[in-house]
Amino acid sequence: MRPINFTNTQVASSETARDINRGVVLNLIRRRQPISRADLARVSGLQRSTVSLITEQLIREKWVVYGPLGRLPRGRRPTFLRLNEERAILVADLRPDQTTLAVADVNGRFLGQEAVKTPADPRAGVEVFVATFQRFMRAHPNLVFEGVGISLPGRFDEKTQRVLFAPNLKKWTDFDFKDAIERGTGMGVELENAANACVLAEVWFGHTETVRDLMVVTVSEGLGTGIFVNGHLARGLNGMAGEFGHVPLNPQGPQCTCGGRGCWEVYASNRAALRYYHESSPSSNGLNFQDLLTLAESGDALAVKALDRMAHAIGSGMRMVIAGISPEEIVVVGDVTRQWHRFGPVIEEEVRAAVLVGKPPRIRPAEGVMARLRGTVALVLQKHFAPSGRGVQAGKTT
Numbered sequence: 001m002r003p004i005n006f007t008n009t010q011v012a013s014s015e016t017a018r019d020i021n022r023g024v025v026l027n028l029i030r031r032r033q034p035i036s037r038a039d040l041a042r043v044s045g046l047q048r049s050t051v052s053l054i055t056e057q058l059i060r061e062k063w064v065v066y067g068p069l070g071r072l073p074r075g076r077r078p079t080f081l082r083l084n085e086e087r088a089i090l091v092a093d094l095r096p097d098q099t100t101l102a103v104a105d106v107n108g109r110f111l112g113q114e115a116v117k118t119p120a121d122p123r124a125g126v127e128v129f130v131a132t133f134q135r136f137m138r139a140h141p142n143l144v145f146e147g148v149g150i151s152l153p154g155r156f157d158e159k160t161q162r163v164l165f166a167p168n169l170k171k172w173t174d175f176d177f178k179d180a181i182e183r184g185t186g187m188g189v190e191l192e193n194a195a196n197a198c199v200l201a202e203v204w205f206g207h208t209e210t211v212r213d214l215m216v217v218t219v220s221e222g223l224g225t226g227i228f229v230n231g232h233l234a235r236g237l238n239g240m241a242g243e244f245g246h247v248p249l250n251p252q253g254p255q256c257t258c259g260g261r262g263c264w265e266v267y268a269s270n271r272a273a274l275r276y277y278h279e280s281s282p283s284s285n286g287l288n289f290q291d292l293l294t295l296a297e298s299g300d301a302l303a304v305k306a307l308d309r310m311a312h313a314i315g316s317g318m319r320m321v322i323a324g325i326s327p328e329e330i331v332v333v334g335d336v337t338r339q340w341h342r343f344g345p346v347i348e349e350e351v352r353a354a355v356l357v358g359k360p361p362r363i364r365p366a367e368g369v370m371a372r373l374r375g376t377v378a379l380v381l382q383k384h385f386a387p388s389g390r391g392v393q394a395g396k397t398t
């Protein structure tokens with residue numbers, strides 16, 4: 001388990017901890033911008049002189065810029081600080097069928113976005129991604145790019161720097177595409193599991209500063225979960241924590257891409273809903289999940305029934321997660337949230353029926369592609385912003 005407490009405002013007193021204080025100040029500017037130096041000192045508990053030294057350094061490094069001017073009574077006009085929006089990150093949400101590539105500024109605002117069909121061959125994929133990133137860079141000559149973040153439908157081993165497990169994107173595990181993209185763009189590439197990226201997005205950009213136990217369930221071609229427990233992102237051995245999607249609920253059930261049978265994923269993913277629809281309407285070949293949602297929107301009873309079955313399966317599978325983790329909040333990420341008014345209550349009902357003590361966790365939707373992309377922005381930035389200092393991955397210390 002690796003802690004990622006970005007909002008830690010405990011400051012360090014020793015000289016060797018200058019980097020920790022730098023991370024604290026940078027995060028306070030990020031969270032509360034525009035903010036004056038006086039307020040930075042007050043909120044952080046650091047001395048005014050220390051805050052001045054750190055902010056001068058951040059301004060020299062072009063992480064922070066002046067403005068806008070604040071207004072105070074008595075005619076004084078303190079100078080406010082904010083993040084430099086000309087620092088940018090290139091991101092990709094790699095999915096089995098489609099990949100979304102984007103350019104975002106340091107505040108997670110997207111300045112350009114493009115979707116491409118994901119090539120089955122990772123070598124062809126790398127070529128497309130690098131060409132798209134280079135086009136983004138040419139289109140924004142004023143920006144300073146910090147690096148590349150990619151969210152994956154699988155698990156990535158930090159030690160070997162290789163993708164270990166991606167049952168819905170098998171060929172990509174045999175090729176070191178991280179290294180190929182690094183060589184192609186000349187920038188560092190950070191990889192993260194899609195569900196973990198969504199946890200990062202919630203913790204970094206969301207309003208969940210006080211939530212310590214959070215689960216993200218990503219529902220797309222497969223089903224993944226990201227676990228934020230006691231204020232830390234759980235990774236586990238080989239980075240494999242959170243594979244609830246591959247817990248077999250019925251050993252005689254349908255074949256799963258992981259090699260097992262009857263996993264939660266084969267009942268609750270987008271592919272499951274398509275299978276349900278196809279079973280009741282055998283002439284429906286070639287339909288994708290977006291088509292199914294559109295059919296449901298237009299009142300197709302069989303499409304509604306297929307999605308309803310999927311929603312029940314999402315909710316009933318959450319019971320094992322809730323029994324094990326007991327999160328305060330569960331964030332559902334995926335296209336199915338487009339019709340949350342219809343399927344959200346089905347999921348909530350399943351969860352409510354299984355609560356052992358007290359209130360059920362809050363369940364809410366998040367917008368899929370954007371949540372994953374925002375998470376990868378945080379993934380790249382956390383290296384600079386972590387209270388543990390520059391170049392150190394977030395939260396090696398807290």
Ligand SMILES: [Zn+2]
Nearest residue numbers: 246256258263
């Ligand atoms: Zn499986």
